[in-house]
Amino acid sequence: MTAVTDEVLTFDEAMAGFDPVLGFEVHVELNTRTKMFSSAANAFGDVPNTNVTEVDLGLPGVLPVVNGKAVEYAIKLGLALNCQIAETCGFARKNYFYPDTPKNFQTSQYDDPIAHDGWLDVELEDGTVFRVEIERAHMEEDAGKLTHVGGASGRIQDAAHSLVDYNRAGVPLIEIVTKPIAGVGERAPELARAYVTAVRDIVKNLGISDARMERGNVRCDANVSLMPKGTAAFGTRTETKNVNSTRAVAHAVTYEIQRQAAILKAGGSIVQETRHWHEDTRTTTSGRPKSDADDYRYFPEPDLVPIVTTPEWIEELRAQLPEPPAERRKRLKADWGFSDEEFRDVVNAGVLDEIADTIAAGATAAAARKWWMGEIARLANVEGKDIPELGVSPADVVEVEALIAEKTINDKIAKQVLGFVAAGEGSPRAIVEARSLAVVSDDGALTTAVQDAIAQNPGVVEKIRGGKLQAIGALIGPVMKATRGQADAGRVREIVMEQLGVTE
Amino acid sequence: MSAITREDVAHLARLAHIRMDEQELDKMSGELAVIMDAVAAVSEVAGDDVPPTSHPIPLTNVFREDEPGEMLSQEQALAMAPEAEDGQFRVPAILDGE
């Protein structure tokens, strides 16, 4: 880890002297079947350099062809972000040399993005709505993946060499750029998190991206600058790259505000630069200052022809849009019968879709809320992750509910099972099997344990026979102990009563 | 129109990732100055009312179906690589991280 530690003010000190201005560039990887400009499969996690055609390797002579589905997705996203859709737009080449960029230019959009001038209403934790203005949303292609080998840390700065996998090269991206966001004050970190969450929910809701931040489907660059209180001119901004969880975005914004405030307060000036985010220390470090090497020499991509959108086409796509998340939330709240507070907690925890999917798969609203807001939320908190990133799926929760219903496990074991699911051990049922967690409902074993308990507790037996049925609990304890908690308490009670010949 | 200097050429060579020695820079800047002189008139001809043409034959909306096609094998992909390792292209250390 970089040894340099920057001076920081506390957040409150920073806020006392400065107003933050934010800006976000969110990259969304589309879940089309093929890449942006080639018919190679768009798939995550395959064997390196197998999801490639000659186009994705930038071999001599190749030409790109636009994926029509990706264009449709871009228009849908533009509409969902309340943007104007360009009547005509085109692609441009952004020229720079980097080994993860096979042509040494990125095919992107420059001065004519497909969608521009929109807005997104973002709901903060207390229900306040803040409108974020969208400058543009444009189409481009992803780069390949670099792995840095050698050196102590596996990081680029001290690697001996690097390896390149072009499977991701050419995956369709939409980059959403906000206008500068001012006036949010001390709620800047909260807004940052809420904005990225809202964008993630929209693309997921549209079905155009898998929207899994831990896989890089949604990636955020956060721009931060400060204005001394009472002034209106924007300060110099920094761009913190690749902040890839919603809570990390809030942390990165917080840190940059504190760091910049310390510099400005000491009379220094901010360097316009990119900064790297470090999840482990929750700090940023200096990346690369803006330089004359950033002359990207954009020009219209001559190998691709312009896109013309007709009103008919746009309306056809608009008609396919799903219910917007805000309206959907209103409807779900009513359907599920949650209180305002219960529902807001669910939204703030970012598990609305998980709960909806869990209910759709057969669970009751109360059960779905119980698990997602209970044990799963607790596990996420322990892990320091957002709940959706924990790795527990709605199907897992439904399976856990089923295991409880069929009395294979009880609530206590269910919690353990969820922990193992989060640890990646497999499906709940497989885990119960592999770890022999099933509740003991074998009457033979239980009967033996009950008989032992009866023999060792004559006083209790006496009370029960005398009609004090609540004393049965005193026998269940030892039976549970003998079966290491895996006995079904209801069945133990029944066996005790059979053995002692008592009835309710 | 400013003349193209030796320093300009050095900067352009850096942008274009072509290493050039002093002699080449001198020669290139001299040649480019002559060429730029010959083409300079271009910037004085067309007014703001003339739209640029980037494609000689106007076509629009050429799209591909989102259907996967044939891909290269890893072996084919790496066949001409100057250096490969673990199914990937191997490159020397990268100085300047993005």
Added chain:
Amino acid sequence: MSETTETTETNDLIRLTALQMAERLRVGEITSVELTQAHLDRIAAVDGGERGVHAFLHVNADEALAVAAEVDAIRAAGGAEAEALHPLAGVPVAVKDNIVTIGQPTTAGSRMLEGWMSPYDATVVTKLRQARLPILGKTNLDEFAMGGSTEHSAFGNTRNPWDLDRIPGGSGGGSAAAVASFMAPLALGSDTGGSIRQPGAVTGTVGAKPTYGGVSRYGVIAMASSLDQIGPVARTVQDAAALQELLGGHDAKDSTSLTEPLEGLLTAARQHDVTGLRIGIVSELKGEGYQEGVLERFREAVTVLQDAGAEVIEVSCPHLKYALGAYYLIMPSEASSNLAKFDGVRYGNRVVPEEGGTIEQVMGATRAAGFGEEVKRRIILGTYALSAGYYDAYYGSAQKIRTLVQRDFDEAFSKVDVLISPTSPTTAFGLGEKIDDPLAMYLNDVATIPANLAGIPGISVPGGLAEGLPVGVQFLAPARGDAVMYRAAAALESRLEQAWGAQLWAQAPELDDTRSTQPVGVGTADRTAGGENR
């Protein structure tokens, strides 16, 4: 059969036109193996050695003969498959070495790609394979097609068969020289600013640049994407038309490919009739800078067409005087970006600096060593024209000139059906004569460049000789007007041949068999780029 007879027959065979060859194949008078072998023999005789033409960078003898044998077998078997054979099946063809081919090296005339083998075929190569034309090999060119003399090839220059001390034109000097010296009846070229037409003019062959998008660019190593176009090189207008018909048509892999095929080209080339055809002489493409002998042949051509019933008027395209400047901004700009991929990471010859180094240093050294001077010059020029602060003045302005040139042509084609001009201001110049004067070299393209800027079709046909060297006459037609271009060109060709009493190539000097001067063991059968080439 005595050796003398065989040589004579071979000589006769290779001097046929491609369509005559096709006809003899069809009727079974000759086999494709005989025909292909005759061309391979000719390559062996005149292409190698110190004074050889050196049109080929790679000769693909085994595969060509195998394809020829397949065609012969299909013909011999008869039936539906024989019926379905393409009319040109079995007629051999040469391919410019900036067009990628499976199984043969593709170098684009550059050290950068020496030894590189493509894992895929260009669309035009796929079409040649589907039509079963034996591919004789890959022809020499200026590095990445950048040049007008083929002297910028990293693997040695090509000689002009009309005078071995002169250039064969460029960048497609190899294809033109191969066809002019009967090493191939047909060849593929690429034309960004005249690279098919100008070599055609100076070697007395026919070269056509189709309407932009008429032939797929997929698999052609790009120089300037918005200007590049693939086209035929042949000895007659009909042969060129037949080859363009084979190569053309929509390709889903090329987004700039025309949706509708350009049809009726061969029919138009067979018409030979220009009665009532309106032909415009372009005022700006004659006069100053044009060699007197070139202008004489040009004026004769106009007279011949007038006598044949064409209406000839003079039209002005006032913005053509800026076309060269616009071209030399647009072309290098696009080229600087297209050639960025050659960095020694995924393919190509990586060069590690002596001091070792980072990827940036390795890329810099790789590109310094892999690219020749002209390529570097154009990359730097293009980087400049696109760079911050200069884009509007250079690239942006050049794109506007492009609009003005198109408007000039639109206006001209509202009055005439085709335009006519000399193809090149001069006949073939001497080897080395202009190598150190890039600007002088660029000025050669003055008459061919406008068609690339506007995307319209152009063709060069032999117009006779000036001081013993071929002169080309160029026809230009409106976009998608390739058929009328072929019609006018074929009419001029047939009238001139009537006047000469033979095809122009009958006047070409005999080439010596250079094999005696070659070291023992150097054959041509498997010659590869950079192997024994000078």
